Amino acid sequence: MSHFTKHTTATLIPCLRYRDVSAALDWLDRAFGFDQQHVVEDEQVGIIHAQVSFGNGMLMIGPVADSEYGRLLRQPDEVGASTQSIYVIVNSADALYAQAKAAGAEIVMELKDQDYGGRGFSCRDLEGHLWSFGTYDPWQEDVEEGA
Numbered sequence: 662m663s664h665f666t667k668h669t670t671a672t673l674i675p676c677l678r679y680r681d682v683s684a685a686l687d688w689l690d691r692a693f694g695f696d697q698q699h700v701v702e703d704e705q706v707g708i709i710h711a712q713v714s715f716g717n718g719m720l721m722i723g724p725v726a727d728s729e730y731g732r733l734l735r736q737p738d739e740v741g742a743s744t745q746s747i748y749v750i751v752n753s754a755d756a757l758y759a760q761a762k763a764a765g766a767e768i769v770m771e772l773k774d775q776d777y778g779g780r781g782f783s784c785r786d787l788e789g790h791l792w793s794f795g796t797y798d799p800w801q802e803d804v805e806e807g808a
Contacts, residue, residue: 670717671719686711686722692764751794754782
């Protein structure tokens with residue numbers, strides 16, 4: 662273990678930007694079941710930082726902005742592809758697949774059993790970010806197959 666590692670709930674927290682943070686927060690809840698954990702608003706700008714949780718995982722969300730950090734990033738529709746994705750471990754890929762599809766997620770890889778274990782699918786959210794959900798848990802030696 663690295664001597665830089667802090668003992669905390671989760672040491673890796675992905676960060677995504679959205680043009681409409683409020684709509685994204687609502688959609689992430691409806692489509693994937695994320696819970697709002699913390700939202701910071703500015704009276705003039707709107708939501709400037711948000712945190713959503715899923716189990717012991719967290720995602721930090723910010724607005725697309727012309728800032729020092731913002732100029733380092735591009736949205737998927739600006740480059741025509743995603744340069745990274747987020748994998749989320751779930752109890753039932755089948756149930757989440759149905760919920761995500763009903764919320765309008767663009768399914769880009771259909772629900773299937775994976776060769777390495779588990780069952781999952783990949784989709785794009787309302788602003789084109791790539792997500793993968795599956796039952797494969799790399800922390801567990803015995804991965805349960807199926808839903």
